[in-house]
Amino acid sequence: MLTVGASQRRKGSSGEREFCKLLAEHGFGQPKRLLGQARDGGGDIPTPPVLWEVKRRKRLAVYGFMQQCVDALPNRKEGDCSIPAVAMRADGEEWLVVMRARDALPILNTLTERGDTQ
Numbered sequence: 232m233l234t235v236g237a238s239q240r241r242k243g244s245s246g247e248r249e250f251c252k253l254l255a256e257h258g259f260g261q262p263k264r265l266l267g268q269a270r271d272g273g274g275d276i277p278t279p280p281v282l283w284e285v286k287r288r289k290r291l292a293v294y295g296f297m298q299q300c301v302d303a304l305p306n307r308k309e310g311d312c313s314i315p316a317v318a319m320r321a322d323g324e325e326w327l328v329v330m331r332a333r334d335a336l337p338i339l340n341t342l343t344e345r346g347d348t349q
Contacts (some may be wrong), residue, residue: 246287247275250332254278257336259343281339293317293329 235243247264254262259278274282300315317329 242287243285247285249287250283250285251276253332254283254336257332258340259336278343280343293319297329297331 244264251262251264254276262276262278264276265274275285276283296317296319297315300317304312304315314334315331316334318326319329320326
């Protein structure tokens with residue numbers, strides 16, 4: 232089992248609280264962190280149907296990928312593309328999609344309100 236120092240636990244807890252606030256600002260009620268989830272192996276914040284695993288690190292390479300997508304949006308000549316999304320897959324792993332929270336949360340909230348969660 233990976234041991235985490237006190238400063239990393241504080242940073243993680245702070246990130247989870249920050250993301251709970253962001254979720255609340257986007258209409259997800261008052262989400263609560265799952266305390267003890269690191270020990271129990273659960274996710275960080277449940278907002279059914281989504282279980283969020285919150286990561287806060289000094290550097291994440293995905294920001295460069297997202298910036299590349301954002302920079303490409305004004306160059307689109309066809310279609311109405313206004314939301315950047317990054318699809319990525321490591322060798323032997325499944326595909327992941329990364330979006331900015333300000334773009335993804337309204338979409339998820341709309342789906343949740345309509346009951347389109349499957």
